[in-house]
Amino acid sequence: MTVSLKRVYDKPSRTDGTRILVDRLWPRGLTKERAAVDQWLRDVAPSNELRKWFHSQPDDAWPEFRKRYLRELAGEKGSEALQRLYDAIHKGKVTLLFAHKNEERNNATVLKELLEGARKPPTGTGPAAARASRSRQAARGPRR
Numbered sequence: 001m002t003v004s005l006k007r008v009y010d011k012p013s014r015t016d017g018t019r020i021l022v023d024r025l026w027p028r029g030l031t032k033e034r035a036a037v038d039q040w041l042r043d044v045a046p047s048n049e050l051r052k053w054f055h056s057q058p059d060d061a062w063p064e065f066r067k068r069y070l071r072e073l074a075g076e077k078g079s080e081a082l083q084r085l086y087d088a089i090h091k092g093k094v095t096l097l098f099a100h101k102n103e104e105r106n107n108a109t110v111l112k113e114l115l116e117g118a119r120k121p122p123t124g125t126g127p128a129a130a131r132a133s134r135s136r137q138a139a140r141g142p143r144r
Contacts, residue, residue: 003089003115005108008097012036017093020085022108024051027099037097039088044081046107047072062105069110082114089115 002017008027012019021027021037024045046054046069054065072078088094100106 002093003112004093004095005103005112006095006097007103008035008037008099015093016095018088018091019095019097020088021097022085022111023097023099024048025099035097039084041081041084043077044073044085044111059105065105066110069107070114073114085111085115 004016006016006019008021008023008030019036019038021035021040022044024042024047026040027035045051046065050065050068050072053068054061057065073082085094096108096111098106098108100108
């Protein structure tokens, strides 16, 4: 399973595999031909409310955005869209496309970690869920 990330504005490559746009809005000023998008999964993107909230926050809002976004992905629509992503990565290489200028802090990076097993959507909240998450991370060992 290979998942990579790329800004949708970057030139498509033969090594991209299946190109999946994971934004709710179509990228500004980009034609469908130039974007070379194979699939557009709007429902896997953050809700409009969460997206607007995140863009209005300072940089230190990243941990809260991740938490809220994972919670959305655990919902019914998010779960269905995630399943389509899982199905796509089992067929071969996938490139998640995003329009955000920040290449390190965007919804596609959260999705990549989730797809690679580094994060799982929360099944609960509170101290028990936090302990379970910490123990899963400890069992996996240090990141490479």
